[in-house]
Amino acid sequence: MDSGPVAARTDDNSTQERILRAAYDCFEQYGIGKTTIENIASRAKVSRPTVYKYYPSKDAILDEISVRETWRVNSEVRRRLVRSDDFADFLSDTLLLVIRLANENIYIRRMVESIEFQESVISPSSLMQQLQRTWWANMFEQARARGDIATDLEIDECIYWLARAQAMLMLQVASPQIDDAEKRRFIRRFIVQPLLAGSEIR
Template identity: 30%
Template structure:
């Protein structure tokens, strides 16, 4: 297992948490999720196991923090990608394909959502509400803009929309048969089955017909 390194943990709590998470990433990739222990992570970080527990109360808390860290890194890239799209219909379809594809290529995410760990992933990401919170963090600014343009169906809250998006994304990330980012079947499925539940009929039809959704006039 991991050989203990010299203690180089920062005195800054946030920096120290980041160092421990970096050590955890290294150990999970080296030994796998099931075989990596908190002692392995502590040795890689150059600290004692009680020190790791001081920053992360248990293993699930550490893994959850790692999911949040990896997700936010991906969100920064996704937001830049989505700013090139002019309507929410385009953003949600292209954005989900982008996030799922990048998530499946992320070594840590791939480990967590692998079939052998799917029960744990469901408990950590789904049951705790983490998936919805992260989804709201990613999509809330875009939803605000889409509402101003009149693209979102009446009567839907951001939380309801993000619950639906989070569920679809979690299912797609865990699918072993999910094709490449350019697979037209992925786009067709999201356009025909996800989109109508979120955007107006006009916005959905505009995307299906290959055009940008017109901004409604009020």
């Protein structure tokens, strides 16, 4: 029985997972900015060329980890959300829950606090931006069909803005000194309101 290709794929998956696990450990120990590919390779017990076989740069590793952790948070958000017919209320509640859960995730929080990471994910082609589109696009398309979204905005613009706003909210609004009611008011007034129908710039 020929199990070579299957064994090779399993080997590849195992090596890739070791590299990612090593990256998690190094980011926790050294911080994102100070971690090097050499650190990750050493922790994973592989060579630098082996790391580069799977990830062309540290940014690519960060993208992969950010996608995994964000997917985990978004899955939890979907599980907890209560559907509302009012788009503004639903979007405000969704953002508040995303911020709360993301802020509890040490990897997402560390990444958001890293200027290096923020610069790596603002590109429309980054994995993080693709994930944001997957998460928000359906909600915004339904809102557009109902006439809830300002007519001078494209859906991709709204999603890009929300991705940046989430990072800002984690840094500025996620303080335990600000209660949920005040956070929600801030989100509704300054993040959600400008996206709504009737807020068009004339």
